[in-house]
Amino acid sequence: MEELINNLDNWTIFKIFGGTTVVVSAVVIYLSKLLNEKIILSWKSKNDNRIEKIKGAINKNNSITSTLTQQVGQNFQKLQDKKITAIEKYWVNILSIKSAISPVVSLFYSIFSDEELTVEKINSGKSDFGKLLGEFSQYEFTENLTKGSDEIAKFRPFLSENLWVLMHAYQGFIGRCVFLLVDGYQKNDIHHWKTDNGIKQIAMTVLNEKEFEYIISLKSHSFESMLQLLENKILAEVSKLISSKDFTINSLEELKTINTILDQHKNPNI
Known part of the structure; x- marks a missing residue:
């Protein structure tokens, strides 16, 4: 083993560690990209839920407003009559x-x-x-x-x-x-x-x-x-x-x- 190590030249050592670094970097980049996509999907999902809730609240308010407007209009017409x-x-x-x-x-x-x-x-x-x-x-x-x-x-x-x-x-x-x-x-x-x-x-x-x-x-x-x-x-x-x-x-x-x-x-x- 010692002899093997001694026989390694600088280029061989560079290739070994350089190749490992490339692999590790690639893995890190992949994991980062995957993590970012999950974060983005999670954020988008939360935002979509919030948007749907807001839309629901707006529709509910519009329905209430419409009902109230109709009631006010009907009451006004009755009063006018x-x-x-x-x-x-x-x-x-x-x-x-x-x-x-x-x-x-x-x-x-x-x-x-x-x-x-x-x-x-x-x-x-x-x-x-x-x-x-x-x-x-x-x-x-x-x-x-x-x-x-x-x-x-x-x-x-x-x-x-x-x-x-x-x-x-x-x-x-x-x-x-x-x-x-x-x-x-x-x-x-x-x-x-x-x-x-x-x-x-x-x-x-x-x-x-x-x-x-x-x-x-x-x-x-x-x-x-x-x-x-x-x-x-x-x-x-x-x-x-x-x-x-x-x-x-x-x-x-x-x-x-x-x-x-x-x-x-x-x-x-x-």
Whole structure:
């Protein structure tokens, strides 16, 4: 053995150890590559699992979101349907309140100026309108004026507070104006509604100072103009309620246009 070792030359020794190194290096490279592939596969597998979990969570969230969106949409539509029904009932009640105005009362407020609306002027005509005022039933009028109140109250949760206040202002204005004319005639002392503190208190719950002063300044059509202004405000509020947006409608400007047209017609003589 010793002789064999002694007989090894440097090239033989290099080949032996060099070849071994090459083999070892190759094995190490192979094992490293195999290990890297396993690490990569393991990392990819974990990531794939995580991705699938994330996808599952996203799909679940999307499903929940979709369900919630549908429920919200359905609830909103149901609420809108109830609002529309309530508004229809509300407007029918407004028309019912307006229809309670006696034609003779409406006529006097339409054709007489502020100065002409007196007992003497009413009695000076050839018609029996004065007699109709004298026989006017305040009780029957009040019943007609308020007959829809109980029905519309059922829909109050679906109406805005502004609509509710406007309805009572509309009803109160008509009721007070009719009372002042009929009661004044029957007592031989008519007080025009423009000078009545009760009317002003009612009007100022829904009008601003500018609007009220404009109505008061009118020499004719003031009664109809007040009703028109209140109706414009009601319709503007209805638009807001239905659309859920703020609609700006200049009711006063619309009213001025209407009055310009009305003023072109001459008042008929009784």
